[in-house]
Amino acid sequence: MKSGVISRSGLKLGLAGAIVIGLVTLVYHFTHDAIVESEYQALLLALNSIIPEESHDNDIVEDTRTLPASKELGLKKDSLIYRARKQGEIFAVAFPVTAPDGYSGPINLLLAIDLQGKILGVRVVSHLETPGLGDRIESRRSNWLQQFPGKSMENPSHEDWKVKKDGGVFDQFTGATITPRKVIKAIHKALMYAEAEPGVFFDE
Amino acid sequence: MNNPQLINTNYSKIVQDGLWNNNPALAQVLGLCPLLAVSGTVINALALGVATMLVLVASNLAVSLLRQYIPNEIRIPIFVLIIAGFVTIVEHLMHAYLYNLYTVLGIFVPLIVTNCAIIGRAEGFASKHSPMPSIIDGISMGLGFTGVLVALGVMREILAQGTLFADANIMLGQWAKTVTIFEDYDGFLLAALPPGAFIGLGLLLALKNVIDQNMRKRQSSRLTVEVLDSNAVAVISQPD
Numbered sequence: 001m002k003s004g005v006i007s008r009s010g011l012k013l014g015l016a017g018a019i020v021i022g023l024v025t026l027v028y029h030f031t032h033d034a035i036v037e038s039e040y041q042a043l044l045l046a047l048n049s050i051i052p053e054e055s056h057d058n059d060i061v062e063d064t065r066t067l068p069a070s071k072e073l074g075l076k077k078d079s080l081i082y083r084a085r086k087q088g089e090i091f092a093v094a095f096p097v098t099a100p101d102g103y104s105g106p107i108n109l110l111l112a113i114d115l116q117g118k119i120l121g122v123r124v125v126s127h128l129e130t131p132g133l134g135d136r137i138e139s140r141r142s143n144w145l146q147q148f149p150g151k152s153m154e155n156p157s158h159e160d161w162k163v164k165k166d167g168g169v170f171d172q173f174t175g176a177t178i179t180p181r182k183v184i185k186a187i188h189k190a191l192m193y194a195e196a197e198p199g200v201f202f203d204e
Numbered sequence: 205m206n207n208p209q210l211i212n213t214n215y216s217k218i219v220q221d222g223l224w225n226n227n228p229a230l231a232q233v234l235g236l237c238p239l240l241a242v243s244g245t246v247i248n249a250l251a252l253g254v255a256t257m258l259v260l261v262a263s264n265l266a267v268s269l270l271r272q273y274i275p276n277e278i279r280i281p282i283f284v285l286i287i288a289g290f291v292t293i294v295e296h297l298m299h300a301y302l303y304n305l306y307t308v309l310g311i312f313v314p315l316i317v318t319n320c321a322i323i324g325r326a327e328g329f330a331s332k333h334s335p336m337p338s339i340i341d342g343i344s345m346g347l348g349f350t351g352v353l354v355a356l357g358v359m360r361e362i363l364a365q366g367t368l369f370a371d372a373n374i375m376l377g378q379w380a381k382t383v384t385i386f387e388d389y390d391g392f393l394l395a396a397l398p399p400g401a402f403i404g405l406g407l408l409l410a411l412k413n414v415i416d417q418n419m420r421k422r423q424s425s426r427l428t429v430e431v432l433d434s435n436a437v438a439v440i441s442q443p444d
Binding site for chain 1 (some may be wrong): 274285293301398425
């Protein structure tokens with residue numbers, strides 16, 4: 001008798017599961033295109049904020065190549081590198097950089113450099129820094145990231161790629177030195193990597 | 205219709221319970237994880253509150269409709285399935301149509317599944333009542349939860365940043381503007397951090413208790429007066 005109850009309950013549970021899965025699948029099916037479109041628009045907006053829209057003539061979101069995982073970029077997994085072209089020639093790339101040692105977790109950045117290794121723009125993608133202190137690295141909270149465009153590995157010199165407190169040229173925040181320090185370090189490391197291995201970034 | 209509950213349904217009591225007397229956050233003290241984590245700004249609080257309410261109303265309705273068919277022994281896994289299904293649906297919809305908000309709320313949208321206020325209503329109310337009262341209960345409880353989230357969000361955002369409705373355009377479109385309460389405000393960091401959320405919730409709980417106590421006092425004094433009055437009437441009307 002008892003086993004009959006159990007199997008009947010199991011059957012009903014299975015039925016409930018099947019119905020719910022069916023419903024979710026239906027919603028997934030109907031929202032899938034909109035989700036892909038939103039992701040595309042968000043990425044396009046992010047890329048255009050560091051590589052001006054009018055400077056390239058290709059679809060920068062679709063023009064990608066695999067960027068292998070590397071310690072130099074702080075990337076644990078293979079990622080994508082986005083290429084900006086003018087008349088078919090790559091003149092700049094955007095790629096993820098992670099500062100693995102932020103104050104309370106990894107800080108994920110999107111960095112754009114041109115063929116000469118000059119920074120075009122930096123964007124914070126996600127972080128776990130303290131609200132009100134470290135989160136001022138976000139471009140909507142302060143213009144701290146605005147000091148990077150135009151900089152490169154040689155400008156400023158190697159010793160000056162630090163916050164002012166450590167004798168460098170970059171601003172820090174009152175009450176939050178670790179966050180800017182780690183972001184600067186991550187960007188500097190990425191620039192040195194691009195200088196040493198340009199093929200990783202600019203090969204077709 | 206011989207369902208006694210249907211006859212005895214007292215909608216105003218359901219609404220009062222959800223909004224105040226049995227408020228999920230202030231009386232049942234359920235669902236604190238999102239309550240404390242996402243109440244840093246008003247807009248985040250409002251967004252999570254509305255998402256929670258949608259799931260709550262949908263799950264209450266589904267549980268109520270299916271209550272005769274759900275075997276008692278496996279009701280909890282089925283409630284969880286129903287709730288998880290609706291949360292996933294809400295998550296997909298937000299991902300598709302409110303992308304920025306979806307990225308801001310992050311893990312807290314899927315975590316609505318674990319908000320015990322929702323399964324609490326499924327087990328405690330919807331599984332025993334017909335669909336209409338269950339919907340009303342879902343809306344009231346949802347509004348009660350959203351209200352506390354928003355109240356906490358208002359307190360924390362004003363104290364921490366000196367603004368209200370920061371990033372409102374993410375949720376409501378371009379017409380929504382941030383209101384700056386204090387110009388050149390330095391910010392009060394504690395309010396933005398988790399301890400600020402706990403302290404804020406503590407203050408709200410204390411406020412509710414004070415109000416409840418005052419109401420009870422007034423009620424009991426009114427009762428005494430009425431009792432005295434009726435005694436007086438009784439004495440007067442007693443024939444000698």
